[in-house]
Amino acid sequence: MTPRDAAEDEARAPSVEAEDASAVRTACPYCGVGCGVLATPDGRGGAAIQGDPEHPASFGRLCSKGAALGDTISLEGRLLAPRVDGRETGWDEALDRVATAFRKAIAEHGPDSVALYVSGQLLTEDYYVANKFMKGFVGSANIDTNSRLCMASSVAGHKRAFGGDVVPGVYEDLEEADLVVLTGSNLAWCHPVLFQRLAAAKARNPNLKVVNIDPRRTATSELADFDLPLAPGSDATLFNGLLRVIEAEDALDADWCAAHVDGLAQALEAARPFTYDRVAEATGLSPLLVARFYAAWIGAERVVTVYSQGVNQSSAGVEKVASILNCHLATGRIGRPGMGPFSVTGQPNAMGGREVGGLANMLAAHLDLGVEAHRTAVQGFWGSPAMASVPGLKAVDLFRACADGRIKALWIMSTNPAVSLPEADAVRAAIAATPFVAVSDILADTDTARLADVLLPAAGWGEKSGTVTNSERVISRQRPFLPAPGLARPDWRQICDVAARLGWGEAFAFDGPAAIFDEHARLSSVAAGLGAAFDISGLAGLSAAEYDALAPTRWPAQADHAPSGRLFGAGGFPTPDGRARMHPVAGRGLARPLTPRRPLRLNTGRVRDHWHTMTRTARSARLSRHIAEPYLEVHPADAARFGLAPATLAEIRSDHGRAVLRVLVTDRTPRGSVFAPMHWTAETASAGRIDALVAAEVDPISGQPESKATPVSVEPYQTVWYGFALSKDVFCPQTDYWATARLPSGQQAELAGRVLPPDWTAFARDLFGLSADADPVAFEDPAAGLARIGFVEDGRLTAALFVSPEPVRIARAHVAAAFGEGAAAGAVLAGRPSADRPDPGPTVCSCFDIGANAILSAVASGQAMTVDAVGKLLQAGTNCGSCRPEIKALIQRARPAVAAE
Numbered sequence: 001m002t003p004r005d006a007a008e009d010e011a012r013a014p015s016v017e018a019e020d021a022s023a024v025r026t027a028c029p030y031c032g033v034g035c036g037v038l039a040t041p042d043g044r045g046g047a048a049i050q051g052d053p054e055h056p057a058s059f060g061r062l063c064s065k066g067a068a069l070g071d072t073i074s075l076e077g078r079l080l081a082p083r084v085d086g087r088e089t090g091w092d093e094a095l096d097r098v099a100t101a102f103r104k105a106i107a108e109h110g111p112d113s114v115a116l117y118v119s120g121q122l123l124t125e126d127y128y129v130a131n132k133f134m135k136g137f138v139g140s141a142n143i144d145t146n147s148r149l150c151m152a153s154s155v156a157g158h159k160r161a162f163g164g165d166v167v168p169g170v171y172e173d174l175e176e177a178d179l180v181v182l183t184g185s186n187l188a189w190c191h192p193v194l195f196q197r198l199a200a201a202k203a204r205n206p207n208l209k210v211v212n213i214d215p216r217r218t219a220t221s222e223l224a225d226f227d228l229p230l231a232p233g234s235d236a237t238l239f240n241g242l243l244r245v246i247e248a249e250d251a252l253d254a255d256w257c258a259a260h261v262d263g264l265a266q267a268l269e270a271a272r273p274f275t276y277d278r279v280a281e282a283t284g285l286s287p288l289l290v291a292r293f294y295a296a297w298i299g300a301e302r303v304v305t306v307y308s309q310g311v312n313q314s315s316a317g318v319e320k321v322a323s324i325l326n327c328h329l330a331t332g333r334i335g336r337p338g339m340g341p342f343s344v345t346g347q348p349n350a351m352g353g354r355e356v357g358g359l360a361n362m363l364a365a366h367l368d369l370g371v372e373a374h375r376t377a378v379q380g381f382w383g384s385p386a387m388a389s390v391p392g393l394k395a396v397d398l399f400r401a402c403a404d405g406r407i408k409a410l411w412i413m414s415t416n417p418a419v420s421l422p423e424a425d426a427v428r429a430a431i432a433a434t435p436f437v438a439v440s441d442i443l444a445d446t447d448t449a450r451l452a453d454v455l456l457p458a459a460g461w462g463e464k465s466g467t468v469t470n471s472e473r474v475i476s477r478q479r480p481f482l483p484a485p486g487l488a489r490p491d492w493r494q495i496c497d498v499a500a501r502l503g504w505g506e507a508f509a510f511d512g513p514a515a516i517f518d519e520h521a522r523l524s525s526v527a528a529g530l531g532a533a534f535d536i537s538g539l540a541g542l543s544a545a546e547y548d549a550l551a552p553t554r555w556p557a558q559a560d561h562a563p564s565g566r567l568f569g570a571g572g573f574p575t576p577d578g579r580a581r582m583h584p585v586a587g588r589g590l591a592r593p594l595t596p597r598r599p600l601r602l603n604t605g606r607v608r609d610h611w612h613t614m615t616r617t618a619r620s621a622r623l624s625r626h627i628a629e630p631y632l633e634v635h636p637a638d639a640a641r642f643g644l645a646p647a648t649l650a651e652i653r654s655d656h657g658r659a660v661l662r663v664l665v666t667d668r669t670p671r672g673s674v675f676a677p678m679h680w681t682a683e684t685a686s687a688g689r690i691d692a693l694v695a696a697e698v699d700p701i702s703g704q705p706e707s708k709a710t711p712v713s714v715e716p717y718q719t720v721w722y723g724f725a726l727s728k729d730v731f732c733p734q735t736d737y738w739a740t741a742r743l744p745s746g747q748q749a750e751l752a753g754r755v756l757p758p759d760w761t762a763f764a765r766d767l768f769g770l771s772a773d774a775d776p777v778a779f780e781d782p783a784a785g786l787a788r789i790g791f792v793e794d795g796r797l798t799a800a801l802f803v804s805p806e807p808v809r810i811a812r813a814h815v816a817a818a819f820g821e822g823a824a825a826g827a828v829l830a831g832r833p834s835a836d837r838p839d840p841g842p843t844v845c846s847c848f849d850i851g852a853n854a855i856l857s858a859v860a861s862g863q864a865m866t867v868d869a870v871g872k873l874l875q876a877g878t879n880c881g882s883c884r885p886e887i888k889a890l891i892q893r894a895r896p897a898v899a900a901e
Contacts, residue, residue, distance in 0.1 A: 026478050029069075029121065033194045037066065039462065064192070071622065094454050113406065115143065118143065119147075119413060154312055160581060160701075168341070169472070174197060178208060178303065179303045180198060182212045185307055210225055215603065243330060245294045260571035264582050282587070307344075308343070318701040364378060378523070378526070415448070419448070423657070425656065437451055442460040459484040462480065464478070475557075512544065600714055604707050608883075626844075632664065656696075657693045721752065730747050731747060768791065789801045864891075870891070
């Protein structure tokens with residue numbers, strides 16, 4: 001670090017809050033539930049993390065990921081200074097390079113030759129400045145966001161039905177409902193705290209019913225009164241059939257519709273052909289099960305329909321959203337306690353980004369880029385020289401434009417598109433082909449960062465200040481409690497510095513996030529005057545201290561109105577005539593049919609304890625214990641058909657890419673479909689980038705990709721050996737297959753190879769990068785193909801390798817624990833528990849590190865026959881609660897054995 005760099009960057013200095021030893025109230029950076037966090041700095045660069053009992057979204061609860069946030073804030077791997085062409089430099093040179101590239105591209109090729117690709121990980125203030133920069137000053141709407149991959153179909157559906165991108169309900173509706181329908185939403189794993197609120201409400205009110213609609217049987221199914229395992233892509237057909245029955249059984253709210261809704265007749269006409277038999281045939285459900293669902297929905301006036309990525313991530317996502325909204329509008333079940341459609345967002349600030357126009361087809365403050373009066377109003381408010389007049393490139397099209405040369409300069413902020421976009425191999429190649437690429441991130445080595453010409457070090461969670469908005473429209477402060485390390489700067493400031501270099505310094509002369517938020521709030525008043533529902537004008541004019549102390553606040557938040565909570569219960573939609581719009585739904589199928597060449601359908605999603613591309617969660621050993629390796633769920637019949645044995649490896653291919661994944665044979669996934677999580681990257685697995693396979697088929701209205709239904713083929717991945725390795729140091733496997741995970745005292749890796757090494761001890765020494773001073777302890781059986789090799793340095797086992805011709809069968813949790821505790825080499829290499837060290841089994845509860853064997857033992861002893869009893873005895877499930885469905889399943893599995901004794 002140069003003296004000039006130290007002098008130029010005040011962002012390195014601790015804030016007042018970070019210097020205060022008391023807990024700092026902030027917001028979790030994971031899903032859209034928007035939980036409150038209490039972070040207490042420890043004075044050594046870390047912090048103790050607790051849930052904030054006063055936050056209205058979570059009331060003190062955190063999920064396993066939120067509870068482990070303290071594990072993820074080390075400086076390991078951090079980008080601490082700007083880099084230009086791989087060389088560390090100061091901010092002046094790096095920002096000059098970005099500004100020069102943008103200026104040159106605009107001058108030679110026009111404003112649409114540059115683009116920003118941003119993220120729901122940004123704070124609202126970052127998002128606002130980025131949107132203002134591109135749309136109001138560059139003069140192009142080529143700014144899109146990874147929220148396009150998760151929420152765009154909901155945005156489009158809300159705008160078409162309500163006139164604005166508005167979620168009408170609040171979380172309390174789930175607790176006040178008579179029926180909660182979860183569709184395309186594994187709430188237990190993806191929004192665990194909200195799931196626990198629902199579970200607690202069901203425990204208090206036995207009359208509350210839950211229906212889970214999902215092709216897979218997930219952890220969420222454990223709460224449901226019944227499941228609807230519908231065929232992939234048939235959601236709109238199911239809800240179209242419901243609308244038909246609503247009319248047939250006289251369940252329409254005709255008076256409400258007459259007063260507040262247009263399009264009812266057309267939507268009903270489109271739904272009438274969707275008889276029980278047609279719905280049953282399309283969904284694969286029995287007519288009786290369909291009838292049971294329709295009777296439950298119609299018979300319970302207080303109905304909340306919660307939907308998420310299983311609905312949105314579709315080439316017919318907008319149609320699916322419309323089919324849900326139509327049923328609620330037709331019955332007037334919206335905006336009143338315990339009723340309404342409820343879109344739950346995937347990222348912490350997906351909604352905040354939408355508030356400031358973060359998508360390529362939106363304007364700030366929920367205004368419409370396609371309406372001249374809106375453009376004129378925003379341009380006048382900003383005093384901008386060149387207002388975008390047409391929508392920009394949506395995410396998939398943006399990277400195609402990079403590939404074909406239309407985009408000359410690209411700036412990527414706080415996201416990893418080389419992993420997370422569909423057809424990820426093509427996206428990676430497109431980024432590499434772009435003449436100039438800047439990447440703002442906290443990490444120096446991600447799949448995307450490695451492609452950058454300029455790397456800009458960003459402030460991370462715990463270091464930056466701003467706001468986020470959760471799924472129920474609550475704005476929360478995200479406050480810093482740590483100093484930004486090295487030369488890291490907030491994203492908003494990076495954009496403002498480039499804007500100043502392009503001649504727009506006066507419009508971007510913000511002295512901090514409070515000033516940006518104030519401008520955002522004032523613009524919302526302009527938008528409200530044009531009919532937008534989004535209005536936070538009551539928060540305009542806050543002083544820096546008032547902004548800093550801002551309590552969680554739900555919008556609309558006008559100065560002269562009490563907080564409104566729910567919306568649209570009495571109509572008042574933000575359309576020109578104040579009426580909602582129902583839309584006819586055709587019930588389209590999936591974009592691509594299966595073929596003999598691609599006979600299976602790939603469904604992708606999340607796991608409980610990891611997040612997006614794991615740049616944060618992979619740092620936590622306890623989060624990696626639950627699922628440490630990318631995997632493929634395969635139905636037993638399909639496993640037999642394609643020759644896949646449990647725990648072996650499978651090679652999965654689509655027309656766009658390939659992956660190699662561990663086989664998990666289970667009837668949780670339906671026959672004809674396979675499921676794989678989307679988190680693993682080139683940093684954490686040899687061939688785990690599952691989005692490389694996903695076809696970039698998009699919804700024609702929203703532009704959101706279909707991430708749940710790509711045709712694929714699967715075959716065994718042929719290997720001659722399997723391995724499991726542990727080391728106290730990080731090592732980089734070079735085997736044909738590998739997947740790494742963090743340990744409390746080092747790293748582990750699953751390995752496999754197609755060729756046998758001539759000498760296992762030499763192979764292991766090279767694998768771990770050990771010197772000749774490390775003494776080997778080897779146990780080999782060449783005839784059986786078995787080897788167990790450890791290395792001892794200074795009397796301590798520092799690395800171990802287990803090898804077998806079949807998937808390695810050892811008690812991994814026991815071995816990892818013994819290795820971390822410094823057990824003798826023989827005890828670790830035995831691979832199985834001894835009498836004085838029982839095997840805890842695979843981790844179930846990450847919060848308290850409780851394994852399956854410990855839970856099964858408690859059940860077998862008769863001391864814990866319920867989930868609550870397990871919690872009382874072992875603590876498992878008593879913190880975030882996201883493991884409670886797994887605990888329940890273990891108890892159910894163990895009970896027959898206990899009863900037989």
